Amino acid sequence: MERRRGPGGILTGMTANRAPAAGENGADEGAGTGAGSGSVVDVAIGRLKRRIETGEFAPGHRLPPESVLAGELELSRPSLREAVRALAMAGVLDVRRGDGTFVTDLRPDRLMSALGSFLDLAQDTALDEMLECRKVLEPGATALAATRIDDAALDALSERIERMRTLHDPAELVREDLAFHADIVAATGNRTLQSLVSTVSNRTARARVWRALVKSDVLAWTHQQHMDIHGALRSRDSLAAFAAASRHVNDVQTWIRDRLSAVRDPSS
Template identity: 40%
Template sequence: MSDEWSSEEPENLLSQTDVVIEGIKDMIISGELGPGDRLPIEKDLAAAFGVSRGPLREGVRALVLLGVLGTRRGSGTYVTSLDAARLLSPVGFLVDLYQPSSSAHLSAVRRVLEVEAVGHAATAVGQAELDILTAILEDIDRDLAHDPDGPVLQAVIDADSRFHATIARAGGNPVLAALVESLVSRTFRSRLWRAIHERGANRQTQAEHRAILEALRRGDADAARIQMAAHLLAVEQSVEHQENALPDQTEPEG
């Protein structure tokens, strides 16, 4: 039987792998498998899909990479929790592969998503989230206290990312929050470039953050959207300026 598996042609292997992926997806959609459920044993699953062991394993491996399945040593393969952050993690991989020349496109998409996210957050944010956002901005203030116009620190970039991610999560839409976090965590170089090349950018960014926070405190969704749009548009314009100024260079490393 092993000879049969090893003789699969690449084209046939690909098509059988697709059968496995679609088959497992259908089992989850139909409710036959749910979050935390263990997959049937390999022999039974292969028979159900009419495939051999090689394509079956390839299909399972692909779904593991996509966050749909997970393996437990000595226990088998299980359906994951299927939460949005896990299932949308490949978006971050896609963003990582984008070239510097596409940074403006990513920033534009981020702006569209975050403007909507902050609008949701304005009507749903609680005091706990507001306290977290306040503490994040205070941390940034302390990091910048000695040289507000100097090189931006990695700690500031990390805090900036936490600020935006916290707002996205506060809106209560886990899919939107996962998309925003994938973009925020991977577009930090835009923030870095702005800080390096625009005098007063650190102070301006903090002022923009505080305006967003104040709109959230008031529960003013329209104002929050306007402030977020203005803030991210400034970053987006910096990226466009960067691309025009450095057409043959990659983005600066953080």
């Protein structure tokens, strides 16, 4: 069987059509403890994903017991556990201690969008760098805006914040979020800074849409943090603006990194 490891530890270009069944010679027993464990977990994720795609595991469906599911999917139990952990991090599965593992109650279209985004983002080695760039650029830009923003721009930001409260579509919410931060940077009057922040924001947009798909309280969380940023800007307090923007960006970065690590490093 030929394997080629892609970015982030995700296996691509597999030529075999099945992983060894548990208990066979060469089976994936002990997956997650060796350097090649990521490939087996990729197979496990793919097999679970197909059952979700076909509707066999519908939203709200409880998965069979681990021993049964491992046999059905021809996987070892350690590999299955790692796949379930990764998909729980992706927001696709809900592991309820003592009650079992369930497919989340997301609409089917959102469920598959979240899963597809998660697996794609796990292979995007540039995403971490883009998140770091955002962490460097946006707080400083927000602090600078606090010293230059006018009342008209503040009022426009306030209107945008209120408009975002009525949104339910994740992609639309992220578009408004991107516009909110772009308006703040525009208030600095620095076109070079605007260009830099725009490039970084656009490169992280898909990760933020995925987060909005699977994080149930993302709307309330975003609203509160935007209000904190807006309050600091209205007070013309550059230090408070820097701190509020830093919290906002750091929280997003930490949330995304923690969940992607479930696939990038299954043994973590």
